[in-house]
Amino acid sequence: SAELMLRVRAAPLATRFILILADDRTEAVRVENVRRDFVANVSHELKTPIGAVSLLAEAIDAAADDPEQVRYFTDRLVTEAGRLGKLTNELINLSRLQSADSLEKAEILELRPIVEQAVDQARVAADAKRISITLAEGSGERVYADPGLLVMGFHNLVANAINYSPEGSGIGIGIRTVDGGVEVAVTDQGIGIAPEDQGRVFERFFRVDAARSRLTGGTGLGLSIVKHVVENHGGDIRLWSQPGRGSTFTVRLPLADADEVAA
């Protein structure tokens, strides 16, 4: 893992070998624990909407004589079914991203139109909160990428920025060339993320405030999907945030170069 590599690089030469050996043995245990936690989390996350769906179906049945109540319960039933659908989609996306051939559909493409599509998909949600989104021009940077995956990744970031920001605030998206790559930074003026949570937001199902996230339709999978998308493309993602002031998620991707044009 990247974390191990950092630890190994930081360690004195003599202890590097031991660190790697020890990590190998604990790695299998860790992977098994992660898998078990994941299955438990999925079951738990599915239980809530499934339970709600069956309760609401009963409620509709019991209220058959009262059209207003039937309508109320039906609306809620549709919401819960939508939540189940979203959760299922995100689980499918995650498992696709974990398969080796996730870059099957990669091509060389300009990055800015990709980010623009992601913003367009979030336009209705932004307008509903009177949030303005400013997207930088870019300089025609090109990347080797699966367009669908990248749009999904950037859309998740923009959707979060909207979700966790107050009405009437602004979101800025910058695109700039950096050494050997291109960086897209999504900055909001939202609630921010406490330092102790910043390392955890990319974990599957981690939510700073689970109740609030559920209210806004969050599954806790969005950022883990973004991280997978970015890493599958050979990039990385970093987070800067200050509670009460806002957050910046910075995605760095390698620029498409002549090698890939030839490939």
Ligand code: ADP
């Ligand atoms: P969710 O579906 O809950 O939004 P994510 O994986 O996208 O799940 O994000 C995980 C958690 O990180 C969120 O529940 C929220 O607490 C926090 N978070 C993500 N993006 C932002 C942001 N732009 N500002 C503040 N908090 C955020």
